[in-house]
Amino acid sequence: MSDDKLYTPIKVALEKDKNYGWCTCSHSKNQPFCDGSHKAHNATPSLRFSVEEAKVYNMCTCKLTSNPPFCDGSHKK
Numbered sequence: 001m002s003d004d005k006l007y008t009p010i011k012v013a014l015e016k017d018k019n020y021g022w023c024t025c026s027h028s029k030n031q032p033f034c035d036g037s038h039k040a041h042n043a044t045p046s047l048r049f050s051v052e053e054a055k056v057y058n059m060c061t062c063k064l065t066s067n068p069p070f071c072d073g074s075h076k077k
């Protein structure tokens with residue numbers, strides 16, 4: 001993944017009631033999801049979440065959002 005992509009949202013089709021882990025530390029190579037890299041970097045753990053509706057979501061990758069794990073436009077600021 002290029003650095004450019006790390007700072008723009010990613011559209012992801014999420015499944016209803018499935019448990020996901022959103023990367024909060026930016027070290028994951030599987031953005032926007034946690035891949036366990038925070039352990040090696042002694043960084044913040046993932047944010048666990050699920051959704052009530054199966055659809056495509058705009059997921060934050062810049063980690064600046066006020067509405068994690070979703071993009072709120074903060075990457076533009």
Ligand code: FES
Pocket residue numbers: 007008009010059060061062063064065070071072073074075076
């Ligand atoms: S990618 Fe948009 S707020 Fe983080």
